[in-house]
Amino acid sequence: MISQSLSQKFSQKMSPRQIQLMKLLQVPTFELEQRIKEEIESNPALEEGNTDSNNEENEYKEADDHEKDDNSVDFEDYFPEYGEEDQTYRSASDGYQQEDKPTRQIASNDSNLQDYLERQLNLVDLPTDLDRIIGKQIIGSIDEDGYLRREPISITDDLLFSMNLQIEEQQVLKILAIIQQFDPKGIGARNLQEALLLQVQGKLKEPEKLDEFRIKDLKIAEIILRDYFNEFAKKHFSKLAQNLNVDEEDLKSAYDEILKLNPKPGGGYVDNDALVVQYIEPDFTITNRDGELEMSVNSRNSPDLHISEGYKNMVRNLKRKRQSGKLSKEERETAMFVKQKIEAAQTFIDSILKRQSTLYNTMHAIMMMQYDYFLTGDTRYLKPMILKDIAEKIEVDISTVSRVANSKYVQTEFGTKLLKEFFSDKVQNNDGDDVTTVEVKKMLSNIIDEEDKTNPLSDEALMELLDKNGISLSRRTISKYREKMNIPVARLRREM
Template identity: 35%
Template sequence: MAQGQVQETRQEQALKQLQTISQQQLLQSQLVELPLNQFLERINTEMDDNPALEADTHDHDEDMAHEDYGADEDTTGADEDFAASKEREDRQTALDEALSGIGRDDEDLPVYHGSGMATDEEREEIVYGDTVSFYDRLKEQMGETELTERQAEIMEYLIGSLDDDGLLRKSADSIADELAIYHGLDISTEEIDRVTAILQEFDPPGIGARTLQECLLLQIDRRDESRLKTLMRTVIGKYFDEFTKKHWDKISAALKLNDEQTEALARELRRLNPKPGAAMGETVGKNIHQITPDFVIDTQDDGTVTFTLNSGDIPELHVSQSFADMLKEYQDNKAGMSRQMKEALLYTKKKVAAAQGFIEAVKMRHRTLTLTMRAIIKWQHRFFEEGDEAALRPMILKDIAEKTGLDLSTISRVSNSKYAQTRWGTFPLRYFFSDGYVTESGEELSTREIKAALRDIIEAEDKKRPLSDDALKAELNKKGYPIARRTVAKYREQLGIPIARLRK
């Protein structure tokens, strides 16, 4: 008797928690991350791409420091001047041309360059100063390199992630995570490594290196082949620890060099630049960055601290009245619409929605920056009064996130890319953040305050008899900073100060 086969179908339910991010949230996070000069560029690009997004032509810089962007202003009043009227006519022409081209891709539609924005030359003078920035010079080289669209996105993010020395200290894993979270890009670490290798071919040599050792090796590799180049590569590649500690006796013994050869090798290695980004700044003719502060903080003599957002030449944005009127007309006459009119309605709705979404994202950026700066000033009020680095209290991202009610990643994006102009100088926002050191008695001290005291002690020491880490620990204890010797060593290294033997 044949035994029949039984097929069984089973359904299983599994509960999974998925975190998704909307396009609007993504846009908001992107705008929050941008410093002022890049934010202006993004507004300009958005206006070029979307004829439904307009800028008012009147001067509004004073208003922008304290108020949100307007979204519904009507520019058709009886007192409208000739320039505004001409702009409306040009907008209408652009709209007519766009609607007549329905069916083509958006990229092929004509775009309108609004007259309400400053020209490139004016923006260069207002925002950047009289030279291109470190970032711009690398972007120029990027434009001269054959890259796919995907590679170009990665490259732009890598350039923006370089530190002041021109090094890329973020890991490929971290960059991949940030591209996924903030830009919605699924990029593998292998792709990031390949684009990083391309960046490392840019000038000056050493740019984009992930470590000091790699930075020096990249510079050596640009040299013509010679015995000297081989020796330099061997020292940095195999004896880097000895090189950093200036143990030339060990290096010369390992490479079997005499005193004259060792001196020549050391002299040539000293010509390598550990900070290629700074070198680029000198080549351009200015410091590494032409910094445009995002916040202007004012401290009165009575200790009152106020601030404004630097509006630069940010325009006041609103939805084009032409598009708004046409959308209402289409919606009021839906019955009996032709196919072409339906396509025109969809196109108009899409552009109006995109304009409204962008305006809302700009408002959210304004609110986020205001909340963040207000919380920082409240936390670090004493510093803004006195300008003393030692007055900075321990403050981490989580502290400001809790005070503002904003997400931790949002505070991180704001603090990593913004500058504040104060009575005491212009500082990156991350300058105001520091960890705390808790003593055995439970007292919390600012690591910034301890480092400042450590730097002062070392600067005042006898250069012929520099203090050991144990001696530095004792001096700090006398000043009221009861920290361990290993903590002294860690802070000294973070300050870039060598050990006692190398400070002679």
């Protein structure tokens, strides 16, 4: 399997510590608390809460005056030096006062889409616990629009990599078919065609809610979406009517039923008519203090972490035993267990600290490069900036910046923004000045918004209008920008 091979090669190049950091970087702020709780539950050497390690007598740094024998355990080899140098992660270190902590920008019924789907999964009588694990992995891969945009092989690779589970693609497809019956209808679709088809089929499974005319319209719509989606997408109505052997009135009724469907099923309504949305917890806040920008990092969901006092006491006791005599086989095994747990706990604490510093450095570098924008909120002040620019400034890999940019949000006076929105290439206008592609796309979008919808503008016409506004681009580039903004070609923008 090519994907599995690539995953294995990638994992071989990264240390466990690096892999852990990469995963933590992608954890949303509102999920970080739960992630930390899971780590604490799995590792008794890791604890949360305040600890006064600075006043603690440091018994780990006592000189070892005893000669070693073949049966001794060298605790200096087994353990790092904990005590005054014990690294503790404290959320207060980021300088947040209680009143300064940012709030969630989107609130609903105390749930997000993933939670809602998992609750439905828990109500399904699945044959094995493995099926439930697969189901949770699938749900975790569904994006905010409700789509599963990953291949089954990628999900099997994830389970192999994270849980050492050998799963066949067919098992993933079997559980996916179950999830696709969940509410909101169309969830878990792999493309637009499947999303719309699932919604139509869901309506037809409840005929008692429909009259005979709607049932007829929906059945025609089902055939269109299943067998003639390309013709439908290209608005080849005459060809559709001919293939379906229906008149224009029936075709229009079926077409209207399709237009009522939700192209983004993840934004659909649940049974209690509450819109299921994903929380956006800002990772950063930027404020304008009399012309000076201030930035803070949200650490409200990061409790204080430290090494367990109980485990430290075990280290002390085992060291004393070693110094006074021999250790038994059981005590050697205990020493090894304690070593592994403390090392894992310290690695996690280090990763949390590194996560915070990486987030801070990335956002600070972006803020400094886009200073005028954050002062004004005017996109005309956005400077051309690519991932490499930030990576070089903070001396990290481009992939690290990419992970932060694609998953982290900043709360500004002009709204809450995904960091990747501040990255763009540059083009030169007719005066030789640099203009960001963000600004060019905005100009293009405004022109299309104001066009005559009965006679929409072709890409060539758009190219000419942009040229009159001082931006010379090829028709191919216009087409690429239009597609990135999810704006269809002129023929598909035409209104009846």
